[in-house]
Each structure stands twice: as structure tokens, then as C-alpha cells.
Amino acid sequence: MILNAYITEWQKYAPWKDRVQIEQDLILSRALSDIFSVPELQSQLAFRGGTALNKLHLPKPARYSEDIDFVQVNAGGVGAIIDSMRAVLDPWLGTPKRKFTAASAKLQYHFQSSGDVPAPLRLKIEINTREHFSLFGFIKEPFSVESSWYSNKVKVMTYQLPELLGTKMRALFQRKKGRDLFDVWYLTTATNVDCKKAFEAFTFYNRKHHRTISLDDFINNLEEKRDDREFRQDMMPLLAPDLEYDFETAHRHVVSLIEKFYTA
Numbered sequence: 001m002i003l004n005a006y007i008t009e010w011q012k013y014a015p016w017k018d019r020v021q022i023e024q025d026l027i028l029s030r031a032l033s034d035i036f037s038v039p040e041l042q043s044q045l046a047f048r049g050g051t052a053l054n055k056l057h058l059p060k061p062a063r064y065s066e067d068i069d070f071v072q073v074n075a076g077g078v079g080a081i082i083d084s085m086r087a088v089l090d091p092w093l094g095t096p097k098r099k100f101t102a103a104s105a106k107l108q109y110h111f112q113s114s115g116d117v118p119a120p121l122r123l124k125i126e127i128n129t130r131e132h133f134s135l136f137g138f139i140k141e142p143f144s145v146e147s148s149w150y151s152n153k154v155k156v157m158t159y160q161l162p163e164l165l166g167t168k169m170r171a172l173f174q175r176k177k178g179r180d181l182f183d184v185w186y187l188t189t190a191t192n193v194d195c196k197k198a199f200e201a202f203t204f205y206n207r208k209h210h211r212t213i214s215l216d217d218f219i220n221n222l223e224e225k226r227d228d229r230e231f232r233q234d235m236m237p238l239l240a241p242d243l244e245y246d247f248e249t250a251h252r253h254v255v256s257l258i259e260k261f262y263t264a
Helices: 004-010 019-035 050-057 079-093 161-174 178-190 195-208 215-226 229-233 247-263
Strands: 045-048 067-072 097-100 104-112 120-128 138-146 151-159
Touching: 004 019, 019 050, 019 067, 019 079, 019 120, 019 138, 019 151, 045 050, 050 067, 050 138, 050 151, 050 161, 050 178, 079 104, 079 120, 151 161, 161 178, 161 195, 161 215, 178 229, 178 247, 195 247, 215 229, 215 247
Parallel strands: 045 151, 067 120
Antiparallel strands: 045 067, 097 104, 104 120, 138 151
């Protein structure tokens, strides 16, 4: 799909050891740029999740991320959004698998990597079709792709960093992925994010879904995951090569952070 020279060129923006990851990152970046080049999508989708953090909010990527997560900004049918998205993606990615639920719409594109021994790749795009709100308000961030294969500049709608951290804390509680622990640790040690506002966002989203998570609930949740092998090793193939990451240090930091949030 992409010449090796273009993949090598893109490594300065995606410093991963695995060339397949670099190619995947370039494809994801083009897809994101294509989507926000469509006028009717620019105000309908808000970008969040780990990929949003690394593509828009951090000065350079801290970890590899392979999926695109959106939220449908305005309530209503999602069919027109899917059609507009596919109109710009299908011509070069092919026909995606589709899955619709009461809370989301998903597109999953499957393709082969470049190179002498092609590897199967996928691009998953998920739209949350239920959370039509933002606590601190949406913002637009510049995003550019500068490659000999593809170049473009767009503005991407997203959330303010404290709100993204708040939803990351929610993800850390709800699922068993070590990357969520890493994201919370990294954002609260490497950036000046407002942690008080982040906890406010965490509480806000839980209330929106009529959930109550106590301090004991959260701490017990983190302790149970601590000895889970997959949770501990999840970050190993994802970490930026110039970053040092110690799971135990991150775990202690996040536990301490959660305790401070609840007792403040």
C-alpha cells in the first residue's frame, strides 16, 4: 500500500521500533485527516481516547495507539455520519466491517501491510453515540500530516485535557488495560494538567451514567489488576523508545493520586 521510503520518512513522527506500527500510524493519521476534511463531519465528531492524547495533546507521542475513538456531538441518527466517513475512507481502505449497538457504531477496516512479507493490519473507528455532552466544552486543535505519501492540515474537534484525563480514569476503572494506567500516570507526571478538574470530569461522567464509585471500589479495582499478567505487560510493545516506564512506580503513583482525589 505504501512505499518503504514513505514509512521510513514517517518514523520521525512515529518513533516505533516495528515498521508495521509506523505504517499503521501513517494510515491512521491520513484517515483522521480525511475525516476532518469533510465539512459535515467537522462539527459532528469529537476525538478522544489514547490516540487523541498522543496525536493532539502531547508534544510528542508517548505510546503507540492504533484505534480512533469519536463521540457523536449531537443526538440523532448516525447513518449520515457513517456514510460521509466511508465516502472518504473506502476508496483507499476498502469496505469495512460494520457493527452497531445502542451505544456505538463501529467500522473496522482490514488490509495488508507493505513489504516483502505483508502482515494483516486493521483500523478500528468507534463512535460513541450516547454521550452528547462535554463538561468543559469542546475545543479544536490543529492536526497535520506531512508525508511524501499524503499531506494535509485540518482542525480536529476534541476535549480539553482535564476532561480527557477524567475519561481515562473512568476507562482505568472499567477495563483491564495497562495502557490506561500508563496514560493516567504519564499525564499527571509529564504535563501540567489540572488534576482537580480531571477528577471533577471523572465524577461528572459517572453521575451521567448513574454510577457511584467509592474510594475503596477504585483502590480494590487497581489492586486486583496489579497482579494480572496482561495488565502489567500491556504497555511493553507500545512504549515510545526514549521513555522509561516502571509499572510498580506508575501503579503506586496512580493509587496515591486516587486517594488524594477522594480525600481532598
